[in-house]
Amino acid sequence: MNDHVITHKGHTFLVEHERDDQSGPPWTESDGHGIVTDWTRNTDEYDAEPARYWVLTRDRWEARYYDVDATREKATKEGWGLSPDREAELIVTLGRQPEPADIIARAVELDYQYLRDWANDEWYWIGVIVKHRDFRGHTESVWGLQSSDDPYLRETAIELADQVLDALPALVSAEITRLQELAEMLRDE
Secondary structure, eight states: EEEEEETTEEEEEEEEEEEEOOSOOOOHOOOOOEEOOBBBOOHHHHHTTTTEEEEEEETTTTEEEEEHHHHHHHHHHHHOOOOHHHHHHHHHHHTTTOOOOHHHHHHHHHHHHHHHHHHHSSEEEEEEEEEEOOOOOOOEEEEEETTTHHHHHHHHHHHHHHHHEEEEEEEEHHHHHHHHHHHHHHHOO
């Protein structure tokens, strides 16, 4: 899908990004997300209450909806909040310090946007796979990462490169042993 090369601690690594089709929707893969309906053909019921049900995605005759009221209740109960940067943006938008209800409303809005982006394939789950350029016998990978989070993907690739380097002495030792055994077999012939 997306291959590139990085240099880390004097070594060169091949980094691959592959789409992860084994991971499910974000609202089932992790906590802290809103209430999403299953696919439904009965869209009239939901479309009649646009303030309560926001369209997450449509696919011809079916749709999925984000239940705003149920999510606000969940967010309040779980104490959803905002990052300092998002809270600063909200202060600027409101022109005042936000009330708890303002913070919950904005957190719900941001969650909806995040889930909607996934549902509309604006981002997807991927795996990051790292291989040493010269010693390809060992690969490290991690799956279920957000495709649009470039800084985190770079950080993950570096961490995986460190893991490959940690395994390198054993890999080189095994290769030396294999070559010694092969040389002995050739001498015996």
